Amino acid sequence: MFQTIKENMHPKLRAFISLIYIIVTIHYSYSQQQSNTDSILPFGQLNNYNIERYLSEYIKFASVSGEEKKAGEWLKNICKNSGLHIQQMGNKDAQYNFTASLYPLSSKLPNIVFLNHIDVVPAGDLSKWKYPPYSGKITDTEIWGRGSWDNKGNAIMQLFSLVEIMNKYKGQQLPYNVTFLAVSCEETQCRGGAEYVIENYLDLLNPAVVIGEGPPAIKGALQTRPDTAVFPISVAHKRALWLKLTLKINTSAHGSVTPLRYANREMVKALDNLLGKHQKAVYTDLNIKMLKDIGQLEKGLTGFAMRHPKIFRMFITPQLRKQPELFSVFSNTITLTSLESNNDVVNVIPSEVTALLDCRLLPEANKDKFLANLKKRLDNDDIEVSTIYSMPKMKSSDDKSIFYKNLKTAISKTYPENDVITILLPNTSDAGVFRAKGIATYTTVPISLDMSYLDNIHSENERIPRGVLHKGKETYTNFIEECITENKEKEKKKFLIFNLNDKSKDN
The missing domain is CATH 3.40.630.10 (Zn peptidases)
Structure with missing residues (x-):
């Protein structure tokens, strides 16, 4: 019947009704498709609301x-x-x-x-x-x-x-x-x-x-402007070098008689030799640039000194040491994370002790030289040093590339009141395996x-x-x-x- 009525209509009216029919059909089809999509997404289409x-x-x-x-x-x-x-x-x-x-x-x-x-x-x-x-x-x-x-x-x-x-x-x-x-x-x-x-x-x-x-923006990074947040973009990070120290000394096992040398004592002495002194501050092109970038944002004498780190190095280094998270990007760090002798009996002297060291090397550091220096400072040839994990050496990503520029611009658009700086990270992540292949990699x-x-x-x-x-x-x-x-x-x-x-x- 509808078809008969449609045929008797004026051509323009018939065309208009046909158009309405097409629009309704498309809308219904889209609504069904949207409903089906929503049903397989637990909270609906991905948006700011969910x-x-x-x-x-x-x-x-x-x-x-x-x-x-x-x-x-x-x-x-x-x-x-x-x-x-x-x-x-x-x-x-x-x-x-x-x-x-x-x-x-x-x-x-x-x-x-x-x-x-x-x-x-x-x-x-x-x-x-x-x-x-x-x-x-x-x-x-x-x-x-x-x-x-x-x-x-x-x-x-x-x-x-x-x-x-x-x-x-x-x-x-x-x-x-x-x-x-x-x-x-x-x-x-x-x-x-x-x-x-x-x-x-x-x-x-x-x-x-x-x-x-990578890191978020954090307030307090600037000494003279503690309420200003700074957004860091990392172009490099320190390399993980995880080491196991093993020392075996067979002695009398009874704790009532103290041997002249036993595993736990010798390991503690060696670790004290290694960890008892400050790590050397190492100034590189990258961490110097980081200081200069921060110096551009600081006020007064603090900013001036940071903009000229080579001149004021003797004053800057003691201040860096007071902030371990900052000093870590100016040094090759060694952290004792475990000391184990597999013994919970108080009157038994174990014959073997192990220590785990989490070492983090600056991007330019030579691993072989670092290991040689570490063994020298332990001053105990009986300690076996083995590598659990070593991250490969890699180049820093270019902070003048178009991708870095675009990331910096994107941050500034969202947070126009904050500044952006280039940094080196003390921790490692999966970004490192891409950097090791020469791929531009930025973390934030x-x-x-x-x-x-x-x-x-x-x-x-x-x-x-x-x-x-x-x-x-x-x-x-x-x-x-x-x-x-x-x-x-x-x-x-x-x-x-x-x-x-x-x-x-x-x-």
Whole structure:
């Protein structure tokens, strides 16, 4: 009957009704598709309104290093159901890695890679947590749980930024691919995480730049402007060198008679020789630049001295020693983390003792010379020194590259009241394995935190303030936009130069 009525209508009216029918059909189809998508995303489409809920849910997975797969599967499904292209790069615990990208990796576009890790450190003493470590508790002011900072919070900001770019530029061809790379076992530096990805998938990944986890903005870094937050971008980090010292001395085992030499005593003497003196301050091009950058922001004589560190070195070094977190980037550090003789009987003298040393070397340091000096200071040839883990030597990333410039601009857009400086980090991360391959790698977490929150990283009651995720996501989005705009400007200039050259040939 409807068809008969339609045929008797005026042609213009019939065309109008047909148009309305098409619009309604498309809208219904889109609504159904949107509803289906929402049903497979636990809190709906990824946006500013649910970013904290997604982090809370991610925290609920106890993805301690070596047990990442369950959390990784959840995260991968969020990426897949949001419309990103997935590439598996290892599919088991301690080797669970995947990428989620704007375009398939097979497109071979130069890739902006956002690096993050799925694993977390163990929760520690559960009785010391205000809320259970894997509850993902959201209070009026904070988001609680293991990984809220390291590194699940950063991952969620990266992912939400990528999805925002995907939705904005859907159907367009961009000059870059943008990829979210989630890896395993960063906390234990096992070979199944970033190293496995590089060994097996580096050509496919095709990174133009890697953006990884680093420091947030912290107030108090400036002595003369303690209320001003400074955003650091790391272009290098110290190399981990983990050592095991072993000493065996067979003596009478009864504690009632003290031998002239026994394992525990000799090890303690050797360690006192090693650790009892200050580590030498080492001034390099990179940490001198860092001092000068901070000096530009400081006021008065403090700023003047920091802008001329070579002249005022004898005054600066004692001040650096008062701040271990700062002095650590001016020295090769040695930290005793374990002393063990496998003995809990008070009247038995053990014949063997081991010590573990966490050493961190400046980027330019020579490992062989460092080890030779360490053995000399121990002053005990009976102590066997073996290497547990050694990070390769690597070059610093260029702080004059277009990617560094774009990251700095992105931070300044989100936080116009704060300054940005270039730094060297005392700690290591997965960023190092990319730097070791000569890939431009920059690390930062673009949120502003009070120093007190950093005290809970790798400790009990890890948490972050509410509201910071939105700012971090906005900064990552700004960075991608800067890279897209910069490339378009570059192509535009090439086009103009080509046309000018073409015209000059005609003339």
